Amino acid sequence: MSREEHAVRRARSGFRSGRSRPLEHRRQQLEALLRFISERRSDIADSARRDLGKSQNGVELFEVVVLEVEIKLAVEKLAEWAAPRPVEKTLLTLSDEIYVQPEPLGVVLIIGAWNYPWAVTLLPLVGAIAAGNAAVVKPSEVSCHSARVMEELLPLYLDQDLYPVVTGGMSETQELLKQRFDHIFFTGGSAVGRVVMEAAARHLTPVTLELGGKSPAYIDKNCNVAVACRRIAWGKFVNCGQTCIAPDYILCEASIQDRVLEELRRSIKDFYTDDPKTCEDYGRIINRRHFNRILALMGGGTVAVGGEADESQCYIAPTVLKDVSGDSDVMKEEIFGPLLPVVSVAGVDEAIRFVNEREKPLVIYVFSNDGKLIRRVKAETSSGSLLANDCLIHFSIPALPFGGVGNSGMGCYRGRHTFDRLSHLRGCLIRRLQMEAVNSLRYPPHTTGKVSWTRRFLLLQVKQGGLRRAALLVAMLSLAAFVTQRFLRRG
Template identity: 80%
Template sequence: MSREQLVVQRARKSYQTGNTRRLEYRIHQLKGLLRFITERRKDIADAVKRDLGKSEHATELFETLGLEGEIKLAIEKLAEWAAPRPVEKNLLTLQDEVYVQPEPLGVVLIIGAWNYPWAVTLQPLVGAIAAGNAAVIKPSEVSSHSAKVMEELLPQYLDKDLYPVVTGGVSETQELLKQRFDHIFYTGNSTVGKLVMEAAARHLTPVTLELGGKSPCYIDKNCDITIACRRITWGKFVNCGQTCIAPDYILCEPSIQDRVVEEIKKSIKEFYTDNPKTFEDYGRIINQRHFKRVMALMEGSTVAVGGDSDESQCYIGT
């Protein structure tokens, strides 16, 4: 029996004890998760710095702050969310007490992404805990430092049988997908998304697939071009462009093209200084494979601004 199979069996056995049906137990686990983020803030920031070159401030803004808000909201609203909901009676149910009772699904699998390794992995966990489920957490192996910290420290704050962390690469994920889950939550690319859905279909398991997509921007010549370019620059270069909804390309009329390029240059300088390489709020590409992939996109193109690189640091200039 594989390690992954044992982990899932243990989670299901723990779920079947019925502990998670009690709202007090769910709140206790949510408070543990909140304590983890508060007490281990430095460990989380250090891991993200090593994975993506993000500053402590950026990790706070894009990873932990939103998570804390999600957990506090779940704690505050849990009794309301879990309460029976009245249903209007009809001829068939006239003599009955009619209501809808929210129920946990069971054991869910959460497969996280590397670009926001904490927010994207743990936000679905907040919902899973609040709904009374057990959850197997699979952080992305690409953001390896974050995955290691999650594996080592999260079990100190949550029930380790109900909410185990499974690390590893493709083979471990494939082994997990062979197991039966009651829901699968996956964030990543569409190629892997198809494999996740195919594996889920064997057990008729419902899925939530967050697969990103293309995000073009159109700048109309009559809009405030300065504001538009400033916002696009922020959206594109935050996290070194590694965001699923980052702008992919800009469409505009030829008459404003030069001005758009100039405004974006100005915004880049304002946000990241003349030398983004030494600026702490400008990150790095996650690994050399992706560094080479991005560099290949520039081949045969005219680079309007930036484009300098350092493979040893996985740095690509703005």
């Protein structure tokens, strides 16, 4: 038996024991995960620095804080999320219990990504634990130092049977995908996403695919261009551009292109100094393979800002490209690096067409003071999310579902959305062996009168909390029983 199969069997056995289901156990495990993050801050920061050149404060801001918020929210809301959820009744179900009961799916496989190795791996785990599942955690082998710390230290805090960590590369992942899971949660690129989905289909396993794509940022010529460019530069060059929701390219009219380029140059200097290579807050490309891939894309336009590179450090400066056409190489794939192409369009009409001619992005950014223009972009495009006048911050809001559509992914998570995604929402109806006269409406012989009365009863909805209306409907139900018994037998 392989190590991967053993881990899955161990998690399955732990889940079947029932240990993961009680709310108190879920709460204890979530609090243990919070202790792990608190007590192992230095290990987490050091591993992210070695993998991606991240500063300690950068790790705190973009990985640790978001995890702390997610865990504390899950602990606070756990009882509410897990409670039965009442639904509207019809007159025929007025005296019944009718509700939706969230229940655990079983064993979840979580395949993390390397760009934010802690946040994107452990955020789904928070939801898996809160929903009462077992989970096999597979961190990305590309961020090898973070994966090693996760493998060594996470089992010291969490139930090792219910939440095993499996490390390794492609062969280990392929072995895991041969196993049967109750849900697979994958964060990464669309090519691997297709492999994951194909493997899941063999077991009819549902999937959540958090992918990526080319997320555009449209700048309206009448907005505050300086502020727009400052926010775009921040969103683009955080983590050296290795962010799935980073603005991938800018669309703007030619009349403001020079100003856009100048404001981007100014913002980059403000954020990362004249020499980003020496700036603590500017990281590195994950490895040389990605370094060379990104460098090859730089030929898709004219370098307007930056362009410096050092292979020995996997360093590429924050770079802005102009004279970029829609069919250049840099526009054919997600950049996932510190290159920002600026594409000229005639206006919002052409910008919308440009976006719609391509795969649906993970997010669309639009910068404008015109609410009508923003609403138009929202109405005439499709994307996982839409954010006006800022970048990235929608991911920090657990109340918003985060996820893609089409080529940018399927399914969503964050906060309660993760809990629901990793739960089976079981419909429950608890009836009594009474009021049998009303039930005769559905029993043969089926008459015109029975159909007519059934239609009336089913169309009457009873909202929760409507006591006066409910009392009235109780009386109507009694009348219905009388009518059914006395008259409908005649047909």
